Amino acid sequence: MHGKENYKxxxxxxxxxxxxxxxxxxxxxIETPVFMPVGTAGAVKGITPYHLKETGATxxxxxxxxxFLRPGVDAIEKIGGIHKFMAWxxxxxxxxxxxxxxxxxxxxxxxxxGVEFASHIDGAKFYLNAEITTQAQNRLGVDIAMCFDQCTxxxxxxxxxxxxxxxxxxxxxxxKEVHANENQLLFSIVQGGIDLDLREKCAxxxxxxxxxxxxxxxxxxxxxxxxxxxxxxHTTKFLPEDKPRYLMGVGMPKDIVAAVRNGVxxxxxxxxxxxxxxxxxxxxxxxVHLRNNAHIGxxxxxxxxxxxxxxxxxTKGAIRHFINYNEMLGPILVSLHNxxxxxxxxxxxxxxxxxxxxxxxxxxxxxGD
Amino acid sequence: MHGKENYKxxxxxxxxxxxxxxxxxxxxxIETPVFMPVGTAGAVKGITPYHLKETGATxxxxxxxxxFLRPGVDAIEKIGGIHKFMAWxxxxxxxxxxxxxxxxxxxxxxxxxGVEFASHIDGAKFYLNAEITTQAQNRLGVDIAMCFDQCTxxxxxxxxxxxxxxxxxxxxxxxKEVHANENQLLFSIVQGGIDLDLREKCAxxxxxxxxxxxxxxxxxxxxxxxxxxxxxxHTTKFLPEDKPRYLMGVGMPKDIVAAVRNGVxxxxxxxxxxxxxxxxxxxxxxxVHLRNNAHIGxxxxxxxxxxxxxxxxxTKGAIRHFINYNEMLGPILVSLHNxxxxxxxxxxxxxxxxxxxxxxxxxxxxxGD
Numbered sequence: 001m002h003g004k005e006n007y008k009x010x011x012x013x014x015x016x017x018x019x020x021x022x023x024x025x026x027x028x029x030i031e032t033p034v035f036m037p038v039g040t041a042g043a044v045k046g047i048t049p050y051h052l053k054e055t056g057a058t059x060x061x062x063x064x065x066x067x068f069l070r071p072g073v074d075a076i077e078k079i080g081g082i083h084k085f086m087a088w089x090x091x092x093x094x095x096x097x098x099x100x101x102x103x104x105x106x107x108x109x110x111x112x113x114g115v116e117f118a119s120h121i122d123g124a125k126f127y128l129n130a131e132i133t134t135q136a137q138n139r140l141g142v143d144i145a146m147c148f149d150q151c152t153x154x155x156x157x158x159x160x161x162x163x164x165x166x167x168x169x170x171x172x173x174x175x176k177e178v179h180a181n182e183n184q185l186l187f188s189i190v191q192g193g194i195d196l197d198l199r200e201k202c203a204x205x206x207x208x209x210x211x212x213x214x215x216x217x218x219x220x221x222x223x224x225x226x227x228x229x230x231x232x233x234h235t236t237k238f239l240p241e242d243k244p245r246y247l248m249g250v251g252m253p254k255d256i257v258a259a260v261r262n263g264v265x266x267x268x269x270x271x272x273x274x275x276x277x278x279x280x281x282x283x284x285x286x287x288v289h290l291r292n293n294a295h296i297g298x299x300x301x302x303x304x305x306x307x308x309x310x311x312x313x314x315t316k317g318a319i320r321h322f323i324n325y326n327e328m329l330g331p332i333l334v335s336l337h338n339x340x341x342x343x344x345x346x347x348x349x350x351x352x353x354x355x356x357x358x359x360x361x362x363x364x365x366x367x368g369d
Numbered sequence: 370m371h372g373k374e375n376y377k378x379x380x381x382x383x384x385x386x387x388x389x390x391x392x393x394x395x396x397x398x399i400e401t402p403v404f405m406p407v408g409t410a411g412a413v414k415g416i417t418p419y420h421l422k423e424t425g426a427t428x429x430x431x432x433x434x435x436x437f438l439r440p441g442v443d444a445i446e447k448i449g450g451i452h453k454f455m456a457w458x459x460x461x462x463x464x465x466x467x468x469x470x471x472x473x474x475x476x477x478x479x480x481x482x483g484v485e486f487a488s489h490i491d492g493a494k495f496y497l498n499a500e501i502t503t504q505a506q507n508r509l510g511v512d513i514a515m516c517f518d519q520c521t522x523x524x525x526x527x528x529x530x531x532x533x534x535x536x537x538x539x540x541x542x543x544x545k546e547v548h549a550n551e552n553q554l555l556f557s558i559v560q561g562g563i564d565l566d567l568r569e570k571c572a573x574x575x576x577x578x579x580x581x582x583x584x585x586x587x588x589x590x591x592x593x594x595x596x597x598x599x600x601x602x603h604t605t606k607f608l609p610e611d612k613p614r615y616l617m618g619v620g621m622p623k624d625i626v627a628a629v630r631n632g633v634x635x636x637x638x639x640x641x642x643x644x645x646x647x648x649x650x651x652x653x654x655x656x657v658h659l660r661n662n663a664h665i666g667x668x669x670x671x672x673x674x675x676x677x678x679x680x681x682x683x684t685k686g687a688i689r690h691f692i693n694y695n696e697m698l699g700p701i702l703v704s705l706h707n708x709x710x711x712x713x714x715x716x717x718x719x720x721x722x723x724x725x726x727x728x729x730x731x732x733x734x735x736x737g738d
Contacts (some may be wrong), residue, residue, distance in 0.1 A: 075666035078667075084687075
């Protein structure tokens with residue numbers, strides 16, 4: 001666990017930076033590259049843990065920021081910790097709250113010590129800093145805690161980005177110092193926008209301090225696929241081979257495959273469930289828009305051959321009807337399909353890496369029709 | 370199937386009119402007394418068939434009116450019938466639409482031939498009558514079809530109720546004449562408000578025509594528990610012993626137990642799911658209101674000893690949090706608990722009838738603290 005060797009590479013791709021590996025956590029081992037469904041406030045939207053597990057998910061994500069606001073760390077501790085709270089026996093990772101403070105809170109006062117913010121729910125004032133979020137994650141009992149960091153918006157002034165990088169480095173050091181849960185891995189987050197020099201500096205500083213894993217944060221905020229890939233490519237060069245790398249909040253299937261080519265091991269994203277709720281289904285042949293009139297009376301599943309719960313049991317015609325009727329089951333079924341699609345994608349990535357065919361497969365996936 | 374002997378009494382209670390039996394349908398046998406979860410528009414709100422089956426449901430209900438409007442009988446037929454549409458392999462019963470026309474439609478013109486109504490969705494004009502709803506149910510492929518009937522509101526003028534009874538009798542005859550699905554049972558519906566003479570007249574007329582089962586309709590519309598029980602008690606006396614009796618849209622647990630005492634075999638009601646969505650959980654010790662602040666950090670399940678998915682996996686503290694956070698999982702979990710509670714109630718009813726203890730048990734349940 002914390003401070004030990006927890007990541008083992010099983011197979012390195014010879015043509016790309018991709019690798020297949022095993023990450024060991026207190027609640028089990030996970031195969032990487034891995035996709036983590038997002039349960040922001042303690043639940044993946046509309047999905048019972050039974051069905052979530054059935055999609056092939058091995059590790060899930062929750063947000064310290066949301067759980068800190070409601071129901072609060074005390075409440076979750078009284079309930080018996082985050083695994084009992086979420087009814088998820090496998091590994092759980094929590095984001096530290098840095099990104100949410102930056103993206104959700106209406107009023108923010110940031111200084112070296114920490115962040116004063118207003119709850120996005122009721123405006124009530126809260127305070128977060130490196131120590132508070134680390135101790136909160138220690139007490140929640142998550143398997144992987146993230147360091148508190150400062151994000152900047154895409155297009156922020158270079159000076160502001162540089163300041164945020166320096167601060168994130170110092171905050172990460174404070175997180176490591178106060179971290180006190182030996183069963184919990186602590187990952188730090190590389191910031192720096194799309195400034196490659198800042199990314200390099202941030203990565204080198206964090207690696208010098210030493211963490212159980214390294215995340216790349218502050219991307220997928222409007223910089224576009226090319227900028228994202230270039231930044232990831234440059235950043236991973238300065239991260240140690242023997243530690244897992246996690247690209248936060250990314251993304252579309254092609255983004256994920258491109259990031260794996262550049263050596264990323266872990267991903268999370270709300271797209272499978274958010275798009276699912278909007279009747280948008282991912283398939284190997286591109287998106288299926290289930291509101292489309294063409295699906296009235298359609299007796300086919302969302303994707304032929306898919307082994308998800310929705311495709312094994314329901315027709316596009318029925319799912320379209322549920323969505324158009326505002327029946328909750330519609331969004332639930334498309335979300336389940338999308339969550340399974342992402343797991344099938346990751347399984348394909350792991351398989352092609354192991355079989356030595358990842359370079360060709362991934363090029364075809366990214367650049368093919 | 371249709372016209373044959375499909376109901377077998379296993380045990381009659383010696384002190385009450387209760388009976389335990391087996392009803393045979395094209396999609397399997399069901400033990401009665403039975404509770405049927407409501408999937409109005411083809412889905413039990415928020416509940417996948419996997420979890421629905423896990424609650425112990427053996428037969429479920431859908432509404433011809435809703436499915437006739439959207440997606441339409443043609444669409445469901447193209448999809449492969451209602452069982453494939455709903456992904457439910459067990460028996461399905463559909464209400465005929467009579468009650469929905471009466472309760473949901475903003476504009477209604479009723480005459481002897483049928484009903485012209487405006488869709489509650491978009492105001493579009495539709496026409497339903499005995500022949501159309503029967504043929505629709507034939508084509509949907511449900512296991513139990515209901516005759517088209519005319520409901521009256523509680524407090525309607527006696528003359529109006531009498532007219533609706535006569536019309537419902539004639540419409541039921543037309544339904545039987547046009548019914549053309551040998552794999553489908555056809556139940557007629559006794560109307561008559563709380564007028565015992567009208568109920569008697571209606572029951573005797575329908576029995577003379579002869580159906581596979583008899584429903585008692587037009588109750589649970591504001592008449593109160595006592596009126597409901599008296600009406601059921603009087604009506605079942607005029608129904609044949611060897612056919613199943615179905616009390617439509619009822620109700621609270623005590624209503625169901627009282628109706629079983631008076632010889633009713635089948636029930637449907639939206640309360641388990643509707644109350645579930647409103648954070649109201651049924652338990653043997655009365656309701657649990659999950660929004661209550663007392664449940665913050667509560668590490669206990671909704672009901673100790675309950676074997677439902679929610680109670681086996683989640684705490685009241687977590688469910689309260691999901692509900693207060695508008696996480697879909699909250700309403701889903703309380704609905705699952707309530708659906709299981711109703712199935713446990715029916716199992717207890719069947720068990721006490723078989724063991725000869727129903728009279729005592731049911732009195733205690735209805736009148737005890």
